[in-house]
Amino acid sequence: MKKPIVSVEWLHEHLDDSDLIILDASQQVNQAKVESQYQDIQIVGARYFDIKNEFSDTDSPLPNTLPTAEAFSKAARNLGINKDSKIVVYDSLGVYSSPRAWWLFKIMGHSNVWVLDGGLPEWVSQGYEVEKTQKHDYALGNFVSNFKPEMFKTKEQILENIATKDAVLIDARSQDRFLGETPEPREGLRSGHIPGSINIPYTRLLNDGKFLPKEELEKILPQDNKPLLFSCGSGVTACIDLIAYELIENKNPKAIYDGSWTEWGQIDSLPIE
Missing domain, CATH: 3.40.250.10 (Rhodanese-like domain)
Structure with missing residues (x-):
């Protein structure tokens, strides 16, 4: 798959892939002042990718600042992400913040990452399974950043x-x-x-x-x-x-x-x- 996006149909067919990790990069608030009607649900098994905090340099006076490679690696490992993980990232507005998560993985040298086209709204519209938003502890991954300046x-x-x-x-x-x-x-x-x-x-x-x-x-x-x-x-x-x-x-x-x-x-x- 050379394209940077995948369809909800593709994701649904590959849910059981052992190396697949689904990341929810939704933001609670956004500068576009757009609200999602899908506040408290997620794709089954999704892991929350916290752009604002875990995957930004929170010491910067600017919002959403690129973290260091070391900080990114640590946060990714905490989500159970491995060097060989296939990652699909989505958000609750369709396509809004998920491309930022995609770019973060790309700049950290991880090529196997895709944006879910249409995001959570498209997933729900196709009748695919969702669950209440929940957090888990994951077995530590072995992700390593290879920063591309x-x-x-x-x-x-x-x-x-x-x-x-x-x-x-x-x-x-x-x-x-x-x-x-x-x-x-x-x-x-x-x-x-x-x-x-x-x-x-x-x-x-x-x-x-x-x-x-x-x-x-x-x-x-x-x-x-x-x-x-x-x-x-x-x-x-x-x-x-x-x-x-x-x-x-x-x-x-x-x-x-x-x-x-x-x-x-x-x-x-x-x-x-």
Whole structure:
């Protein structure tokens, strides 16, 4: 499976695979202010992937900051994840936070990871089995991170790229936020966008919580030979845009600007449009 997503039908057929681990990367609150109607249920056997706490650097002043490779390895092992685990990650909004979890595994060098297209809403709509949300203790896994720094960009690298234009920077926020027509949901942030960036709101790439077909994505996503950098509010929905490019089999190098607008928008010395 080269594609970064799997269908609920595929997952249902492979539930009994001995090396399969299902991760629930749902967030209780999100900046999109979207509420899930599936608050207290999970796919049977799912393990909770806590992006905000266990899988972020909680010492950082920024939200959802990439943890160290060592911290990620420890948290993954605590969930019983092994080096050879096949991982399917989902969230309760369809596709929202699960691509962030997918990217975290990718940047930590784990290739056998997929996003469940349509997430929990699609799983429930197909009548597949769910259970009450529950936590378990798991036998310690042997997961080891192999960090890939080329998949991660800092504000200094983004600033340099404004001058060099070596890479294309894509902003996954809504158009009104990109254009500075509406206040940022986080207090204290300037409005606008990073100079030279282009706006592809992540919502354009989805329909009813699932990714659009490849042919439709190709019409939306601009392509050239430059590397691709992705930004959003805090590094979560940028990963949706990145996966969309994977779905159209774009081979260009791809990286996430992890600080995203939460970082850029609060530093007055950084340029904005």
